[in-house]
Each structure stands twice: as C-alpha cells, then as structure tokens.
Amino acid sequence: MNKIFQVSLALNPLLQEKFRSLQNLFIQACIEVASAATKSHTWNRVALHHLTYKILREKFPLLGAQMACNAIFTVSKISRETCDWKNSQLTDTTNEKSHFQKVIFDEKMPVIFDKHTLSLKGSVLSLFTLEGRAKVKIDVNPELEEYLREKKLLELMLKIDINKFTLLFIFREDLNECIDIKEATFKESTKIIDK
Numbered sequence: 329m330n331k332i333f334q335v336s337l338a339l340n341p342l343l344q345e346k347f348r349s350l351q352n353l354f355i356q357a358c359i360e361v362a363s364a365a366t367k368s369h370t371w372n373r374v375a376l377h378h379l380t381y382k383i384l385r386e387k388f389p390l391l392g393a394q395m396a397c398n399a400i401f402t403v404s405k406i407s408r409e410t411c412d413w414k415n416s417q418l419t420d421t422t423n424e425k426s427h428f429q430k431v432i433f434d435e436k437m438p439v440i441f442d443k444h445t446l447s448l449k450g451s452v453l454s455l456f457t458l459e460g461r462a463k464v465k466i467d468v469n470p471e472l473e474e475y476l477r478e479k480k481l482l483e484l485m486l487k488i489d490i491n492k493f494t495l496l497f498i499f500r501e502d503l504n505e506c507i508d509i510k511e512a513t514f515k516e517s518t519k520i521i522d523k
Contacts (some may be wrong), residue, residue: 335492357399373404
C-alpha cells in the first residue's frame with residue numbers, strides 16, 4: 329500500500345538550471361537503457377543492469393553510480409508498467425514480442441531519487457545534482473513529517489514542467505493509488521512506438 333505527497337519547490341534560477349541539467353542527463357541515460365532493453369528483449373532490472381551499467385558510467389560519468397542505477401530501475405519499471413501488462417491496450421497478445429516496443433522519453437520525464445541520492449534534515453532536503461548536493465527548503469506538513477518518521481520512503485520523484493518543480497514523496501500505503509498517479513506521471517512523459 330502506498331501514499332503520495334506532492335510538494336511544490338520554490339527554486340532560484342541557479343537551482344532550477346542544476347535540476348534541469350540533471351533531468352536532461354537522466355533522460356539520456358534512460359534512453360540508452362531503453363534502447364538496450366528493446367534490442368535484448370528484456371525489461372528485467374538485473375539483466376538491464378548487467379547490460380548497461382558500465383556503458384552508462386562511461387558515457388555519462390557526471391550522472392554518478394547511483395543515478396545510473398536509478399535510470400536502469402526507472403526504465404525497467406516504466407517498461408513493465410506500460411508495456412508488459414497482459415491486459416494493457418499497449419500489448420498485442422497475439423505477438424509474443426509485441427511488448428518489446430520502443431519506449432520514448434520526453435523532456436517531462438521525472439528524475440527518480442532514492443535514499444542514496446537524497447537526505448532530509450528538518451525541512452531541508454539535500455538532493456544529488458551533477459555539481460554536487462543541492463540543499464532545498466521544503467514545506468513539510470505534519471502528515472508528511474509523520475510519514476517521513478514512521479513509513480518507508482519508496483521513491484522520490486522530481487517533476488519539472490517549464491518553471492514548475494514538484495516533488496512526489498511515495499510511501500508504502502495504498503498500491504492502487506500509487507500506480508494511478510505514477511502511471512499518469514510516466515505516461516505523460518513517455519511514448520510507445522512500434523519498432
């Protein structure tokens with residue numbers, strides 16, 4: 329079961345540019361992984377890690393080890409959630425390899441953080457950027473604060489839409505609600521095309 333909190337960020341132009349640069353490189357890494365997934369006909373995270381981790385580290389050294397892993401995780405997850413559902417309209421069950429369609433990521437693709445790429449002390453969030461950690465003050469309401477203390481943070485997504493920066497804190501609570509919001513987030517930033 330998952331619970332999602334959305335927190336808007338007020339960032340100065342320098343921080344906005346840092347997060348846009350990170351998003352751009354993260355998207356490029358996701359595209360690299362998705363290409364390998366399409367060619368190898370696998371969305372398995374471990375298999376994709378073996379196929380792409382070294383390539384990502386060489387091709388995108390500024391991205392860092394953990395964000396490279398997050399890109400691999402993201403592609404595996406999106407691909408499974410959008411292409412590999414047996415009842416999905418995107419899956420042609422008459423063709424065994426149809427769910428290995430190409431996934432295209434656009435400029436709205438969220439950046440996925442994890443416990444290795446973020447930390448929170450009080451209301452100050454420290455997030456990985458290509459130029460080192462960036463500290464951002466966030467509005468932590470009492471309910472979010474309680475969740476941060478007592479629940480497991482599954483993911484933290486940074487959505488960037490023009491000049492609007494939003495964090496999605498995802499905790500274990502209600503699985504269906506989480507899938508609905510995350511599916512909408514990923515579907516607005518990805519396209520599935522035939523190979």
